[in-house]
Amino acid sequence: MxxxxxxxxxxxxxxxxxxxxxxxxxxxxxxxxxxxxxxxxxxxxxxxxxxxxxxxxxxxxxxxxxxxxxxxxxxxxxxxxxxxxxxxxxxxxxxxxxxxxxxxxxxxxxxxxxxxxxxxxxxxxxxxxxxxxxxxxxxxxxxxxxxxxxxxxxxxxxxxxxxxxxxxxxxxEADAFAALNTRQKQAVSAFLKHFLDCGQFMAARKLFTNAIGYVSEQKIEITEEKAALKSFRISGQSRAHELVWHRDTDSFVCDCDLSNGRGEFADAPEVCSHQMSVQLLELA
Ligand SMILES: [Zn+2]
The missing domain is CATH 3.40.50.300 (P-loop containing nucleotide triphosphate hydrolases)
Incomplete structure (x- = not known):
């Protein structure tokens, strides 16, 4: 890197x-x-x-x-x-x-x-x-x-x-990053710049501590696929999370606290590592 x-x-x-x-x-x-x-x-x-x-x-x-x-x-x-x-x-x-x-x-x-x-x-x-x-x-x-x-x-x-x-x-995570394809590497770079730009520093760190590992360690499973949406289960570091990608609006709904601004993240929801990992997986 x-x-x-x-x-x-x-x-x-x-x-x-x-x-x-x-x-x-x-x-x-x-x-x-x-x-x-x-x-x-x-x-x-x-x-x-x-x-x-x-x-x-x-x-x-x-x-x-x-x-x-x-x-x-x-x-x-x-x-x-x-x-x-x-x-x-x-x-x-x-x-x-x-x-x-x-x-x-x-x-x-x-x-x-x-x-x-x-x-x-x-x-x-x-x-x-x-x-x-x-x-x-x-x-x-x-x-x-x-x-x-x-x-x-x-x-x-x-x-x-x-x-x-x-x-x-x-x-x-340099080795896991090196194993990504060119489009995934470009996406990691773009995510990082975007998160730094908009002050999502938790998301910027979780991109590396969590998201890249979910992809390289194959922690993501497709649970449902329809024309309008695709659902995933991500085996996270503490527990599994369910995430739905609404393809028509290109929006993501995850059940985790960070993306919903709940619990310790109540003040500031950020893009979660589950969403990032699915976005990276879709570029595989
Ligand atoms: Zn999430």
């Missing part, structure tokens, strides 16, 4: 990546960029840090910016990118780590052709990837933002506190 976060600076992408990486239970490695502050608190550069704590500065604040400087303030040390960042990420790839993180895929990093090539490799390989990418749609960034394997998620003030749990749930 390849997820790239995007947001304007200061929205908290790095905090989210830190939280997911710290709590991810499998093998992991990658690179994060940390700002360097002087004694007055002014930013003097950025350093790249790998999972073992090895670090090398790759951006330096300068009074004499070169032609390739970032914003006329920071010179980029291409040698640090090519000979520290790229080998560190290459090593993660060759070690077949389950989760590789790249914070960030930004303007400075994009100066390195070897870095961009390595990101292409990481997007096509078996590893899960969690990265952050430049917010603006710069031409070089589009091949990554629009990559068929990439789920591009905007980080917002509304969703940022929920994203670590949702992303962790997603990465734990």
């Amino acid at each position: 390849k997820i790239l976060l995007t947001a304007s600076p200061g929205t908290g992408k790095s905090t989210i990546i830190d939280s997911v990486v710290r709590r991810f239970p499998g093998s992991k490695g990658g690179i994060v960029a940390r700002e360097i502050l002087n004694e007055s608190g002014e930013r003097t550069g950025f350093t790249a840090v790998d999972q073992n704590g090895a670090a090398r500065q790759f951006m330096h604040r300068t009074e004499s910016p070169d032609a390739a400087s970032i914003g006329g303030l920071f010179n980029v040390d291409l040698d640090a990118l090519d000979n520290f960042v790229v080998p560190a990420l290459s090593l993660c790839r060759s070690q077949n780590l389950q989760l590789i993180y790249v914070d960030e895929i930004g303007r400075a990093q994009a100066r390195s052709a070897a870095f961009l090539e390595l990101v292409r490799v990481l997007l096509s390989a078996d590893n899960s990837l969690l990265g952050s990418i430049v917010f603006e749609d710069e031409p070089w960034s589009l091949e990554f933002k629009q990559h068929a394997e990439v789920i591009l998620l905007p980080v917002t003030l509304a969703n940022r506190s929920f994203l670590p749990d949702i992303l962790l749930a997603a990465y734990k």
Whole structure:
């Protein structure tokens, strides 16, 4: 599963990546960029840090910016990118780590052709990837933002506190996700973006903790099929649920509390994992 976060600076992408990486239970490695502050608190550069704590500065604040400087303030040390960042990420790839993180895929990093090539490799390989990418749609960034394997998620003030749990749930189901067909993967991506967009954070998490598993573990049984409706029984984690899909109106009626706004979900009904799983099954 390849997820790239995007947001304007200061929205908290790095905090989210830190939280997911710290709590991810499998093998992991990658690179994060940390700002360097002087004694007055002014930013003097950025350093790249790998999972073992090895670090090398790759951006330096300068009074004499070169032609390739970032914003006329920071010179980029291409040698640090090519000979520290790229080998560190290459090593993660060759070690077949389950989760590789790249914070960030930004303007400075994009100066390195070897870095961009390595990101292409990481997007096509078996590893899960969690990265952050430049917010603006710069031409070089589009091949990554629009990559068929990439789920591009905007980080917002509304969703940022929920994203670590949702992303962790997603990465734990990476194998089941990988086994879905292309249309199902696209549906998962669309569900996730929709739920984040409309504030259904419970639904976004249950997409991974429940719905994908119901499909991959064949927990869904068709109990009735007519022209106007199709009924399903889903063997849920606590008990079985009955769901009816009214084909004429393309609407779903489930007997669970979440979809009906009952019990602990009384304030805010959300799309339930039973509906999501049936929608995914119909794309099989
Ligand atoms: Zn339900």
